[in-house]
Amino acid sequence: MSFSLAVVVPAYNEAQVIGTFHARLAGVLDGIDAACRVIYVDDGSSDETWPMVVALAEEDPRVAALRLSRNFGKEAAMTAGLDTADADAVVVIDADLQDPPELIPELIAQWLDGYDVVYATRGERDGETRTKKFTSAAFYRVMEKLSDTPLPRDTGDFRLLSRRAVEAMRGLRERQRFMKGLFAWIGYPQTSVTYHRDARHAGNTKWNYWRLTNLAIEGITSFSTAPLRMATWLGVSAAGFAFLYGLWVMFKVLLWGDPVRGYPTLMVVILFLGGAQLLALGVIGEYIGRTYAEAKRRPLYYIESRRGGLSCGGDSGKAGRE
Numbered sequence: 001m002s003f004s005l006a007v008v009v010p011a012y013n014e015a016q017v018i019g020t021f022h023a024r025l026a027g028v029l030d031g032i033d034a035a036c037r038v039i040y041v042d043d044g045s046s047d048e049t050w051p052m053v054v055a056l057a058e059e060d061p062r063v064a065a066l067r068l069s070r071n072f073g074k075e076a077a078m079t080a081g082l083d084t085a086d087a088d089a090v091v092v093i094d095a096d097l098q099d100p101p102e103l104i105p106e107l108i109a110q111w112l113d114g115y116d117v118v119y120a121t122r123g124e125r126d127g128e129t130r131t132k133k134f135t136s137a138a139f140y141r142v143m144e145k146l147s148d149t150p151l152p153r154d155t156g157d158f159r160l161l162s163r164r165a166v167e168a169m170r171g172l173r174e175r176q177r178f179m180k181g182l183f184a185w186i187g188y189p190q191t192s193v194t195y196h197r198d199a200r201h202a203g204n205t206k207w208n209y210w211r212l213t214n215l216a217i218e219g220i221t222s223f224s225t226a227p228l229r230m231a232t233w234l235g236v237s238a239a240g241f242a243f244l245y246g247l248w249v250m251f252k253v254l255l256w257g258d259p260v261r262g263y264p265t266l267m268v269v270i271l272f273l274g275g276a277q278l279l280a281l282g283v284i285g286e287y288i289g290r291t292y293a294e295a296k297r298r299p300l301y302y303i304e305s306r307r308g309g310l311s312c313g314g315d316s317g318k319a320g321r322e
Contacts, residue, residue, distance in 0.1 A: 003088040004035040005108070008081030010074050011040055014095045015048040022056050022063075025093075025101040029062065032105060038063045040095075041081045044071035050305075057308035064308035068301050075177040076301045078157060082169050091160045099158040103195050107160040116188035119152055119159035122197045149185045152192060159183065175298065176290045241272075 007025065011018060022038070029036040040053045042065065050067050057063040066080055078092055089111055093099050103120060110118040157179055161169065168186040184190075 002034070004037070004086075005029075005032065005089050005091065006037045006039060006085035006087035007091045007093060007104070008078065008085055009038065009040045009093060009095050010043055010077035010081060011045065011049050011053070011095045012043040012071065012074070012077070013045045013047045013049060015045070015052055017097060018049060018052050018056075018095055021095045021097055021101070022060075024097070026060065026062075028101045028104050032108065034108075035087075036062050037085070037087060039081050039084055040065045041077040042067040043074065043077040044068050054307050061308075065306065066303050067305040067307075069304040070302075072301045074157075075179050078179055079169075079177065080301050080303065082161075082166055085166060088163050089160055090163075090166050091158075093158050094156075098197050099156070100195065103158075103193065104160075106193050110191055110193060111160050111162060114189060115191045116162040116165045117159060117183060117186075117190040119155050119183070119190065119192050121152060121192040121194045122154045122156065123194045149181060151181060151184050152190075155180065155192065157183075162188070164188070173300065175294050175296075175300065177300070 007029070009021075009025075014021075018040075025038065029038070038060075040056070040063065042050045042053055044067075050065075053063075053065045053067075057065050064084075066084065068077060068080060081092070082090065089108065091104055091107060093101065093104075099120065107118045107120065161183075165186060165188055168188070169182060172182050172186075
């Protein structure tokens with residue numbers, strides 16, 4: 001069976017590893033009987049990533065490269081790659097070699113069996129602290145409980161998508177993007193392949209705990225209204241507690257009287273109610289902020305430069321396509 005394959009590789013400051021990654025990826029593609037294309041998306045790197053990607057495009061006719069006008073973030077870089085890719089199957093993979101390119105033939109085999117999305121699920125995970133593993137596992141399990149869209153556990157962005165799955169992704173133009181959730185939201189037959197995740201080959205991870213926390217908030221607020229519901233129930237609980245406490249104070253005064261006392265209790269009640277209100281306002285503010293960002297309808301990205309032969313599907317290659 002003859003088919004075309006595109007591999008989308010978002011990259012940000014990956015100069016230390018991009019050469020090794022491409023060598024391994026090229027070896028895998030050499031063994032696949034398909035018309036292959038590799039699309040590197042440089043997300044505004046400040047190191048030598050872009051010159052190295054340009055050199056790869058000059059040496060290997062299968063390589064195409066996009067450079068975004070600034071650092072828009074990995075989610076936007078992946079979107080730019082998916083907008084550009086025109087193939088029967090598209091693989092999304094990071095350049096840090098934690099996700100092995102050698103797994104691609106197995107993803108293709110599952111796709112040929114009829115699945116539209118084949119995602120790689122992490123089994124063993126090298127090079128990560130216990131805290132990182134625990135917080136990652138906890139996030140996926142919390143999302144599983146909160147979201148109406150089933151989100152695969154322990155699964156990153158490494159996956160294969162069929163042409164119709166890519167077309168579906170192109171139709172999702174929201175600004176607050178949580179790609180793992182969007183991949184799951186489109187539906188279609190999906191399956192997983194479990195693999196051993198290696199430690200990062202070189203360089204430093206771009207995902208510190210601050211960025212990971214923001215990504216978790218993005219995912220929860222993008223695919224669940226549970227925080228709003230929790231804020232509502234917190235408000236109801238606080239109001240109920242205040243009402244019952246008010247009844248207790250009234251009966252206590254009627255039965256035993258009440259000299260001027262109770263300052264600590266009064267402060268506790270005031271702080272509790274104030275804290276509950278601020279928490280609820282904070283949750284509501286998160287959703288309002290996201291609504292504000294969507295209402296502005298700014299483009300998701302702008303492309304500064306292109307190198308290599310790019311074959312675009314329809315109008316999907318437009319910079320910052322709506």
